[in-house]
Amino acid sequence: MxxxxxxxxxxxxxxxxxxxxxxxxxxxxxxxxxxxxxxxxxxxxxxxxxxxxxxxxxxxxxxxxxxxxxxxxxxxxxxxxxxxxxxxxxxxxxxxxSKDSKIHLSIPVVFINENKCPGIKRGGVLNIVLHTLDVTCLADNIPEQITVDLEGLEIGASVHTASINLPKGVAVTHLERDSTLATIVPPTVQTEGAAGSSESSASS
Known part of the structure; x- marks a missing residue:
């Protein structure tokens, strides 16, 4: 709305x-x-x-x-x-x-259900690629936001524009029609032992 x-x-x-x-x-x-x-x-x-x-x-x-x-x-x-x-x-x-004006604009993308995302629970990180999405719609039908549900996504999974549910009358006009919105990337935490070994190797 x-x-x-x-x-x-x-x-x-x-x-x-x-x-x-x-x-x-x-x-x-x-x-x-x-x-x-x-x-x-x-x-x-x-x-x-x-x-x-x-x-x-x-x-x-x-x-x-x-x-x-x-x-x-x-x-x-x-x-x-x-x-x-x-x-x-x-x-x-x-x-x-006017209510019949067809317009082109950028809409904020909002990600929900991080607490129901297995990939994030296992230490994965949400890497957001697009914070806004270019769309066309009527002036009376501008969505306040585009909602992306992360529930059930594992590490390595990506969300693409083609897979999201858009409000009725809203069409994606982004440069790449199947652009990646976000990816659940693996954690990159280095252990203290590994860090120490690297430092020892560097100093020897």
Whole structure:
């Protein structure tokens, strides 16, 4: 089910570097809303909402309801630009969506049931290859996450995109259709005796 969020935004009249700099001096982030058959709208965004969202999973796959002069526009965050030194957000792009919009985006991958994974219980380690998965779906059907069940997997087992259960209406568009999501790799713990022997050999 599509996650819905809210960001405090205002419309602004002036564009350009000078206007953006003045806006940042007022502790606001310049932004733009584009897409659909409507005109672009210049925005001023509350940085506290953006910073909070960036620290939460699914920020880029959340539909935000933007209240603009009494009208609500639904949009996805398409891009956030950051300052090269401070790493603070300095610009944000929103893309309009409707319930019938077919969109391409990255969804977080979440692994469950590690406690029911025989390979991990025997000392194996979960090696995650993909933390997100590229998919296409309708705007009303964006999954908050892709869930991968580790129950029953032994050491050496791998999970591939072709073997996971995707929500209805969601299709993988990753570069490799059968990409490896994760592998249960063997433990690589070295015993103290073996380590000591290696050191003795090295010093002799």
């Amino acid at each position: 599509t996650a819905v969020g809210n960001l405090r935004v205002e419309t602004r009249a002036n564009a350009g570097r000078g206007a953006s700099r003045a806006l940042r001096n007022q502790n606001k982030i310049p932004g733009i809303l584009y897409g659909g058959d409507k005109e672009n709208v210049l925005l001023a965004v509350d940085p506290r909402d953006v910073l909070k969202g960036l620290h939460q999973a699914g920020f880029y796959s959340t539909i935000f309801e933007l209240n603009l002069n009494g009208k609500t526009e639904k949009a996805l965050v398409r891009d956030v630009q950051f300052h090269p030194v401070t790493d603070n957000p300095i610009h944000i792009d929103f893309w309009r969506v």
